[in-house]
Amino acid sequence: MKTLAFCALALGLTAGTAGATELTVATAGDQNMVDYINQYLAPIFEQQNPGDTVRAVGTGPGDAGSQKILERFQAQADAGVTSWDTDVAVVHQKFAGPMAEKGYLAKFRDDIATGKLVSSDMAKNALGTNVDGYVMPMFNSQTAIAYNPDLVKNPPTTYAELADWAAKHPKAFGYNGIKGGMSGVSFVMGWVYAFAGDGDKLQQGPFDPAEAAKWDDAFAKLKAFTANTTLTPGNAGTLDMLARGEIAMGPVWVDMFYTWEAGGQLPPNLKLVLPAPGMPGQPMYYVIPKDAAHKALAEKFVALATSPEVQAQGIVKKFNWYPGIDAQYVKANLSPEDWSKLFTDIGPDDLATKAKAFPITPYNNAILEAYERQVQ
């Protein structure tokens, strides 16, 4: 009996190494991230690697999801585990820095073919931390102001115009504060870039605590502005209120906006505008833990996910994100109509000048706390 059990065990072990690997992909973000991996990427990967399967684990929306992945890595590092339970993770920009700094990540970008297709600075620097080699951008997402052209004939093109508009139209502008999702946070960061001077310093560093003193005036203005706005419950809450006509304008994620519009959850006449000096966006990154159990296969997975075909068909066409690799490689794989759809309201020139990064982490936290102190 015992021998039989050992035989079965041995058989199981050899079968395990012969193929049939289960690749675990942990992803932060909304359900659409899990759907993207399960419904789009996994079938292609499994077809190319017969016998292997992909298991996607969603860790929850927003920063909380990435925070969970970071804590999972931390726990395994502290416990001295040599073979980690995550092979690939998809995390927000803010968390890539701490992960790389603490030595949780493998340096893999130069090992995969698609590593050379990346041109964005975001692949090297994540909110002030050097992550060169440790991350592959999955996509870029951008925030913008959505508005209803029936109610707003001439949308404001700068933050200053927007502030005037909101003063004249009380409660017609809606945003979700800073505790209800990142589109509100992004709007606040754009406000600080617009009214508190040195946006470049906030985005590139170095951190100087004295800088915070310069924000008081901007926050006083924001407090007066917020009193004239409607506060919405979350990123989706802003879109819901736009759809029901309760507000005429509000900050949204561009990809969410297009996805909702395509799904009929938003009236088709709504439009987007990116006010000067700009609003922040952020990439999501693929990372591979240093002690991933199936590292070679994980690299294969990321290479597939960042190949021009997948970036074109999956990231741009299916999910309305901006590509993570250099756009010139992606454009060739899309029809001109599909490509231009991405730039319907916000053209490439606008993106080049007004798509900003979030402030580096210490400034980011200082601005959020100043908002809690001075605006709420």
Add this chain to the structure above:
Amino acid sequence: MSSVSNPAPSARLVGFLLVLPALAVIVGLFLMPLAISVIGAFRTPDGWGLANFTKSADLYSIDVLYTVGVIGLSTLLIGLLSIAIGGYLTLGENPRAVALLRWLYRWPLFIPFIVVGQMMRTFLAKNGLMNNVLVAAGLMAPLDTVSFLDWRGIVISFVWKQTPLVALLVAGAMASLDRGTIEAARNLGAGRLRILVEIVVPQVMPTLLVGLTLSFVTMMSVLSVPLMVASQSPTVITADIAFRINAYADYGVANALGVISLVITGGVAWFYLRHTMRERL
């Protein structure tokens, strides 16, 4: 021998072993994390101290008051509504209405908080279902509609969800009262409202307080409803705790806020215990 009252050492060991798994679960999964959180509230980057509490007071004192206000008001309304429901079930004279109410009032018990939040989010919005119905019925002009997605939305969701639990307890207690006291009052000419306030409610007060204490503590821990209905400022403590962790990875202040809400619920529990002890003496 004392073996009659005191079991033999081996039997005692067996008894201990039997409770050990349960004890280990309580210590390992409840007491340990609680202790770590409480200790963590006093740990700051510069060593031990009260900095986390100073910061909580500085940034969130309004939110703490708001939490107590919103949940206190909800508790009060839950108490009034459950007395009304329990009272009608006990004293109601129309058997059909009583049966209908008995069938209806328990439904929200089986609906999770997150679903309540999701329902209320669209129901209470400015152009949501509630206002649309009022407008369509001609009771309201479209321009007069207001959104209830603020503290009122939280109170409505909490009251809607928690009233059935308290009403269930209170109605049970009312049903088991000695009907003689009610009949006696009725014979002497007391109206139903007077019987409810002067005869029935004083007798079920301990049960009512248990129900309200449980509801208060439950509502203090709900994150989903405020996030779905009104996550803007001011907001409840749970939303602030989540924000501290997710936006700043700051467990220190989050733990301090947790200790503050523990003190509030502890205060309610103390008040309840003192009240019931006095009643028993």
